């Protein structure tokens with residue numbers, strides 16, 4: 020908020036007795052101060068030779084506090100400053116005080132979490148982004164990279180204000196760890212027991228079929244492959260996978 024008043028009339032009146040200032044139709048005594056526009060204090064100065072002038076000597080904050088030109092006062096969660104320029108222009112500037120609350124109503128110094136992000140109400144009611152929080156509760160400070168569930172995760176605030184918590188590396192750059200201890204590249208298929216897995220993003224090996232000894236091909240999910248007198252069956256039920264073999268031989 021900024022209110023400005025420019026003033027200054029200096030008028031010579033040639034009446035030697037009881038010189039008064041005139042301000043918007045009002046007569047003012049020497050040294051009398053009036054408040055105009057609810058924000059500025061104007062003082063009357065007269066000379067014995069009959070000249071007078073009115074001068075802005077200060078401001079008045081909305082709560083009635085008087086502030087001299089060039090001074091500022093902090094009251095409650097607001098700062099009011101009475102600014103005077105060399106040209107004689109005086110402005111009453113209002114800004115948030117150090118202890119001002121944040122737009123969401125949080126108090127100065129208060130911390131809170133929204134989704135996976137932590138904030139603090141900083142000085143002047145400014146919201147500061149301070150950290151990311153993983154689902155397991157682990158905290159990564161803003162601008163840093165940490166581990167969540169074994170993955171490198173970067174917590175950052177971009178120049179456009181957007182905040183993100185995302186994998187520090189390309190999703191496809193992660194290798195999968197097979198049960199035998201070997202590492203598999205993204206897209207690579209490998210056998211683990213009776214299942215065939217494909218290394219997916221973030222190093223997640225996904226079951227794509229079943230594997231049977233001596234059968235040259237992968238048995239696709241929810242399909243049967245018959246070889247000789249044996250049916251190989253690979254099924255997915257919800258999140259469970261199963262591999263079965265049936266014999267076609269009549270008993």
Ligand SMILES: *[C@@H]1O[C@H](CO)[C@@H](O)[C@H](O)[C@H]1NC(C)=O
Pocket residue numbers: 031066068069070
């Ligand atoms: C009156 O006196 C003041 C201060 O001494 C001076 O600045 C001003 O010019 C004088 N005015 C007249 C009309 O003589």
Ligand SMILES: *[C@@H]1O[C@H](CO)[C@@H](O)[C@H](O)[C@H]1NC(C)=O
Pocket residue numbers: 177178179180181
């Ligand atoms: C903000 O910047 C980030 C990083 O440069 C970018 O990924 C994102 O799309 C941008 N968001 C908007 C709304 O511009």
Ligand SMILES: *[C@@H]1O[C@H](CO)[C@@H](O)[C@H](O)[C@H]1NC(C)=O
Pocket residue numbers: 241242243250252265
């Ligand atoms: C696979 O074969 C088994 C045993 O004959 C049968 O119960 C099942 O329905 C078959 N599944 C499919 C997908 O054909």
Ligand SMILES: *[C@@H]1O[C@H](CO)[C@@H](O)[C@H](O)[C@H]1NC(C)=O
Pocket residue numbers: 256257258259
């Ligand atoms: C999957 O397997 C688990 C453990 O054996 C079992 O409790 C669950 O009911 C199974 N789910 C389905 C959809 O069959």
